[in-house]
Amino acid sequence: MPALPASVPISWYLTLSAILFVLGIAGFLFRRNIITVFMSIELMLNAVNLSFITFSYKLKQVDGHIFSFFVMVVAAAEAAVGLAIILTVFKNRQTLQIDELSSLKN
Amino acid sequence: MIFAAIAVVCGINLVVQTHPISSALSLVGVMGALAALYLLLGGEFIAAAQLVVYAGAIMVLFVFVIMLLNAGTESRGRRSWAQYAGVPLLLVLLGLVACLIARGMPASENVVFGQFTKGGPLDIGRALFTTYLLPFEVTSVLILIAILGAIVLARKEID
Helix, strand or coil: CCCCCCCCEHHHHHHHHHHHHHHHHHHHHHCCEHHHHHHHHHHHHHHHHHHHHHHHHHHCCCHHHHHHHHHHHHHHHHHHHHHHHHHHHHHHHCCCECCCCCCCCC | CHHHHHHHHHHHHHHHCCCHHHHHHHHHHHHHHHHHHHHHCCCHHHHHHHHHHHHHHHHHHHHHHHHHHCCCCCCCCCCCHHHHHHHHHHHHHHHHHHHHHHHHCCCCCECCCCCCCCCCHHHHHHHHHCCCHHHHHHHHHHHHHHHHHHHHHHCCCCC
């Protein structure tokens, strides 16, 4: 028997997307470094992109690709602005740990 | 299947690694594997854009900032209640979504490479510049605003 199937069902792609999304949430919750938290957000965006492409394949329409493209563009803009904010925060506070950046608390 | 395994392993590595550089390289692995999966699903343009924009530009930006800030290994912080409650809730979420997917999608419908051929640059471009022209132009304005915002945020204070 073949160990690896040559083609997989569509649902596996969606399940992979869910797994990656949950991993992104886990990183968002558990990591203390602000840059890693940011990378977890990017991982979640990628997972959603995979869902878009998969449904686009299933429905035989190109719209999912367009949405995925827009998500990509917005993620690029968000990364640029977010990293600029991180630079500014580091310049002012000298730390990257999110526990120490709690001036908005209380 | 192989690429899915690569993506999951790299994703776990991203969450587990304590050094930001290791996490960033794991994220590059995830994005590369996802690009291969997009290609298998017929999205040639999106696969190329994924490699160029995500694995290229955004990750270079991340690595650049990590190097610039000299980010070291993160310290173990205090665990909040959200993290204790998070693990079972995340597992419940994953189980729920997987259950919904398994119920909603017929398991016999396999992905065949080459069955969906409308993901090339021609069809993407046609849809982008006809049906989705207004969102496309709005996106360009958004990028312009993001550039200006990044410059304003990251410049040195001039007194």
